[in-house]
Amino acid sequence: MYRTHTCGELNINNVNKSVTLCGWIQRIRDKGGMIWIDLRDRYGITQLMFEEGSSSDTLIKQVRELGREFVIQVRGFVIEREAKNSNILTGDIEIRVDTITILNRSETPPFTIEENTDGGDELRMRYRYLDLRREIVRTNLELRHRMAAKTRIFLDSEGFIETETPCLIKSTPEGARDFVVPSRMHTGEFYALPQSPQTFKQLLMVGGFDKYYQIVRCFRDEDLRADRQPEFTQIDCEMSFVEQDDVLNTFEELAKHLFIEILDIDIKNDFPRIAWSEAMEYYGTDKPDIRFEMKITNLTSLVKGKGFKVFDNAEYIGGICASGCAGYSRKQIDNLTAFVQKPQIGAKGLIYIKFFKTDQKTEDNRDYKSSIDKFFPDNELEMITSAAGAEPGDLVLILAGEKKQTLYALSELRLEMGTILGLRDNNKFAPLWVTDFPLLEWDEETKRYYAMHHPFTSPKAEDTDKLETAPGEVRANAYDLVINGVEIGGGSIRIYDNQLQKTMFKCLGFSEEEAQSQFGFLMDAFKYGAPPHGGIAFGFDRWCALFGGSESIRDFIAFPKNNAGRDTMIDSPSPISGEQLKELNLKIEKKK
């Protein structure tokens, strides 16, 4: 062993002890007569001390040849520090060093190994092994490790069996795009990497495994966004002989377990459960951030037909009430207008009503000031603000247009106002279940229904007869866990009846042959006694990021890929040899 102790464990009780430490040089302070080195490893920082006269000349000479990030081994004695540092665990002591061995030299790193590094994203990705030395990055990955460990402990204690499912599976065009793996032994054939172990976990239920989980790598060949990675990790779970409430209760316990174990937050109350339709109506989104109220009010019937064209021509008019914001300046309102007019939000304009307190009134002594006061007299503005739940001093913000789009814009405006008002504290957590999702989504482009969740999600029993007559109205036994406006996980009670699964594929526009060739194995399995079952999958990277107080999952992945799906450190993807291509019987076609 190269060391007797780590750089994080020595304290006042170890004074006079002879020790050997190893680590990286974080910092050298040469004050002439005295030299101090901060020696760093995963466990902490220990101060090394050298004194001219007292330390040998050879040693002092050696020290002056060291540089940042050199890896050294030192032998010496623990002594009490004169100037103690209560910020670090080893702050009461330092090491009076007798000998130094340089284990490895270091060139000057391309960026500083500090919390606030001078390295940009790209540079840090390229030298990720150096970025990993930064405490903040290491702490994120330690959090991830603890999350996984605590998840396993909980699920193990609940009788779940962790079962590995294959990575080399079969491509199915439903859902996102698959990564494929050419088979050398079977010319012209391909494996696919799993987007999730969905069908396999269902087969495990058919196989009687009763309770399954896996923390598992999944793959999606999507055009990437900031918070997407081509490979990501799920906590994937499935249970037999359960109904929706059983699944929700079980995994609400898992979430509470992680809240207490990881964040020391004890959530005693049940998580709220709201139907998808309600979430859409009151928050404009299926993943509401309920750390703050500010619900959307549907004003359509109240304001339509009053001669204001913008409203009269709109399918939907809705508003939110920003508490205490009646005093907003023109500039503040303009900023909000610019926000909702951003192309990715797409509202045409923003209407406001300021509802003043008695001592604030307008110059002409009115209670209201609004961008629509030409069309709406005060008594009507009063009705609107009252509907929106506004009190004197509040600001009501109104958007109008096509319903779906306007609700989306309102939801974004709501989040923006929440942020502005400081209602979205990263240390506060508000989980909820969204349930009763629609089973199917109509796609205008391809003129067909798609499964909102996936094709194995069961319709609600009371809606099943609408499957062939009004598929768009059928609700699913599907649910999402949302925390702080982030979808952390989702699942459903599955179809386990062969005939119903066939009907479902028919609704999705599969011919019988297509359904059989892609999912025949699952429908076959359902012929041999499939139990009722359901489950859930959590986005593990995202959950870690949420608990770590970050928006980017990339900070919680040891070796992430960039937005072009590239690992710039190892330079992948990259060309392969002609010989490899030949063995695979593949030829690359030039892109036109």
Added chain:
Amino acid sequence: MYRTHTCGELNINNVNKSVTLCGWIQRIRDKGGMIWIDLRDRYGITQLMFEEGSSSDTLIKQVRELGREFVIQVRGFVIEREAKNSNILTGDIEIRVDTITILNRSETPPFTIEENTDGGDELRMRYRYLDLRREIVRTNLELRHRMAAKTRIFLDSEGFIETETPCLIKSTPEGARDFVVPSRMHTGEFYALPQSPQTFKQLLMVGGFDKYYQIVRCFRDEDLRADRQPEFTQIDCEMSFVEQDDVLNTFEELAKHLFIEILDIDIKNDFPRIAWSEAMEYYGTDKPDIRFEMKITNLTSLVKGKGFKVFDNAEYIGGICASGCAGYSRKQIDNLTAFVQKPQIGAKGLIYIKFFKTDQKTEDNRDYKSSIDKFFPDNELEMITSAAGAEPGDLVLILAGEKKQTLYALSELRLEMGTILGLRDNNKFAPLWVTDFPLLEWDEETKRYYAMHHPFTSPKAEDTDKLETAPGEVRANAYDLVINGVEIGGGSIRIYDNQLQKTMFKCLGFSEEEAQSQFGFLMDAFKYGAPPHGGIAFGFDRWCALFGGSESIRDFIAFPKNNAGRDTMIDSPSPISGEQLKELNLKIEKKK
């Protein structure tokens, strides 16, 4: 919830309780007046009881329409059994059923769901979800789950951080063949699936992670054998600031932890550690089964030059002593001869010396009978048997030929004799470390050296100067854990010096450009303060199989592939659509 209890938990204390159970119908016994059903789930079997007269006619009628593997839900009362069954946990009770709900029907399964099923390998692979219902298969996968859980508990407690490394990495021609994944976004470029996370775990050490592990999927596109799978699982570990003994001690503790936790076997002694050269000399293999002694004796100098051509022309002559086998019949000797002459073993013939006890002597009153007694008088046979450690009553078996090949054949003969003599008890475990492997292996075909372990393994310090002069003689800081003749894991202390790594690539015939283009990121990383480090990887599937008493890893994988790398259940690999190929800019070339 569909049930109040599982089929494995009710006992005499629950008598008179009203319960609801769910499960599969294992067996129906209809004795006219009485009908019994064995209801099965993952947790056990509970007997259901129906009585004509007492149960309603409708219920009896319903029961008579049930079949094997139907999934049912029953409500009823727990009653004490008249004929108790002490073989099962629920054997003291049965359920007097009031109502049955059929949750799902089943067609007649293609094979019986019993320990000794009538289904062949192929059929069971195709219907793996039914095979998984068999207790033996489920038990294997439960063992696997426990092995993983206990491994994590141990490594977590030792301060290892489980860190996920990427699956989409970069192809390197060194080692086995990679599976590759075409990139859609980067035409003509490919990711590769990892054969192991080797370089990433080394980068984690450069990143200061100090102690890393991962239970991780790995991929090798090899021509498959019975105990190989294209995807398999490793327990992958790495540590910084360690020497070989530190790694061996740490993971010997892991092994002991699993022995006690999984098999309840408390191994108090240190595992034996023997050098590779010794293992080859005494066992003819680098993975000796030391459940039994029967070491190989090198007889070359003793028996050469006595005028027996077979010996005189041989590079090497070696023998083993089969204790108590002097009485072997001609047929038994013939069988052993046939065994060593099998093409995969390849010996030309087998020479034996029977060393009789005093009361057994030959017809002409000699102590020895041998296939070579024409060439070797009794006093010489005595010298040979004495060298081989034989006592009266023993049989010495001798092979001669080219050294490497003969040692291999002797090792196989030794195992065969061990099996015949019942010395290879599957409930007995004999672990050992094999150390000091050669660093390089010469390949006659390509006329170059290959890394025996991998190109990152460090040479022994005292052998480093032979790297450029006599590469074949250089020993490595490499080690394997072997249990019962099965290689369970292997690892090494790594190179962490940029220059030494370059020299190593040179020895392996890499040009500087090749080394840089394939492993440049690692050699670059070594420039910024790489710590001394080393690690190990265990074949998790194989370890599970060994502890489960099986030779086949396939029995311990939920969804294995067959010998052609095919998943016959989901029918994969399979063709993908023309559109997918087009998006990937790939064309399939017809095989000539």
